[in-house]
Amino acid sequence: MEIRKLIDKLNENKTLGKDEWIYLFGNYTDEDRAYAADTARKLSLEKFENKIFIRGIVEFSNICKNDCLYCGIRRSNSCAQRYRLDEDDIMECCAEGYETGYRTFVLQSGEDGAWGAERLAKLVCRIKESYPDCAVTLSVGELEYDEYKLLRDAGADRYLLRHETANKEHYGKLHPAEMSFEHRMNCLRQLKELGYQTGAGIMVGSPFQTHECLADDMLFFADFKPQMIGIGPFLPHKDTPFRGEPKGSYELTLMLLSLCRIMLPNLLLPATTALGTINPRGREEGVLAGANVVMPNLSPTAVRKKYMLYDNKICTEDSTTECRHCLQARMKSIGYEVSISRGDYSE
Ligand code: 5AD
Ligand code: FES
Numbered sequence: 001m002e003i004r005k006l007i008d009k010l011n012e013n014k015t016l017g018k019d020e021w022i023y024l025f026g027n028y029t030d031e032d033r034a035y036a037a038d039t040a041r042k043l044s045l046e047k048f049e050n051k052i053f054i055r056g057i058v059e060f061s062n063i064c065k066n067d068c069l070y071c072g073i074r075r076s077n078s079c080a081q082r083y084r085l086d087e088d089d090i091m092e093c094c095a096e097g098y099e100t101g102y103r104t105f106v107l108q109s110g111e112d113g114a115w116g117a118e119r120l121a122k123l124v125c126r127i128k129e130s131y132p133d134c135a136v137t138l139s140v141g142e143l144e145y146d147e148y149k150l151l152r153d154a155g156a157d158r159y160l161l162r163h164e165t166a167n168k169e170h171y172g173k174l175h176p177a178e179m180s181f182e183h184r185m186n187c188l189r190q191l192k193e194l195g196y197q198t199g200a201g202i203m204v205g206s207p208f209q210t211h212e213c214l215a216d217d218m219l220f221f222a223d224f225k226p227q228m229i230g231i232g233p234f235l236p237h238k239d240t241p242f243r244g245e246p247k248g249s250y251e252l253t254l255m256l257l258s259l260c261r262i263m264l265p266n267l268l269l270p271a272t273t274a275l276g277t278i279n280p281r282g283r284e285e286g287v288l289a290g291a292n293v294v295m296p297n298l299s300p301t302a303v304r305k306k307y308m309l310y311d312n313k314i315c316t317e318d319s320t321t322e323c324r325h326c327l328q329a330r331m332k333s334i335g336y337e338v339s340i341s342r343g344d345y346s347e
Helices: 004-011 018-027 028-049 086-101 117-130 144-151 167-172 183-194 213-225 250-263 273-278 280-288 320-333
Strands: 051-054 056-061 103-111 135-139 158-160 197-204 228-233 336-341
Touching: 004 018, 004 028, 004 250, 018 028, 018 213, 018 336, 028 051, 028 280, 051 117, 051 320, 056 086, 056 135, 086 103, 086 117, 103 117, 103 158, 103 280, 117 135, 117 144, 135 320, 144 183, 144 228, 197 273, 197 280, 213 250, 228 250, 228 273, 250 280, 273 336, 280 320
Parallel strands: 051 336, 056 103, 103 135, 135 158, 158 197, 197 228
Antiparallel strands: none
């Protein structure tokens, strides 16, 4: 079967069978990838025109109780310099972000016990009171249903929790035994049920990932229908057990972005920081492959280098204003415009 026919079939039926996915990942060429990118880009232009949504991320704590084998801020990494911002620090980042034109604030952290759901809920209220025209996205990991509900009731609009892999066996190779695949998947279902615009996602080329794993991810996306999907290449971090593992493939990451756009045309799909790290034109090419979101950093420059999930992360020397202008210019260079709107999911 020709790969192009499979891409057309995906566009028409919005899903493929598992064997078809595996075949596609094993056999596509650069021309097929260009075809997928053209198809995906047309779909995003139809839905979003040439507008790119921006989200400002505040990385407010790198303290984490988890020990994911790939992650630079895992608890066993004693080289990581730990930090935690407080409410006033975070409000200051939002103020700077608002002035710079952000209308979505993403609060991201490790699973930091000192920032319990109640404290975070109060902060969400405070942000929503100060900026009623802004969306708040949370990305603070696995919590209990009641905690997700408390945060939702406090006004949080969206939640990012990458599932990392939809293959249980693979999940077990990326995480210590005390972490549970079922619990993570259950969190995602709860988030969606609570009415969050919900984001799942994966790293491309994480150790032990096979084409079958990626097929499982695509089947999961087709079934779960997240409003957002975060996809970036795996990049090794020097102080983790995966330090010696190869990077994920840049081209495969772009291909997956295109396939996600084709499968779920309304998706909020970021060209991720990891994509911009593996290739200096990654975010631009991500947009040209179907992405419609970029998520620059609003964290104080003093802590940026400490939120190192992988080596050589970009933008750690730059300020909020610098990143804002840099991205504006990058998007303009490919004929796109940064949108000053909340950029909510819509059908
Ligand atoms: N390389 C690429 N992405 C990573 N993440 C964590 N560690 C790495 C790494 N070494 C991603 C995970 C996580 C998100 C916040 O960052 O997918 O969910
Ligand atoms: Fe941060 Fe370009 S986006 S420096």
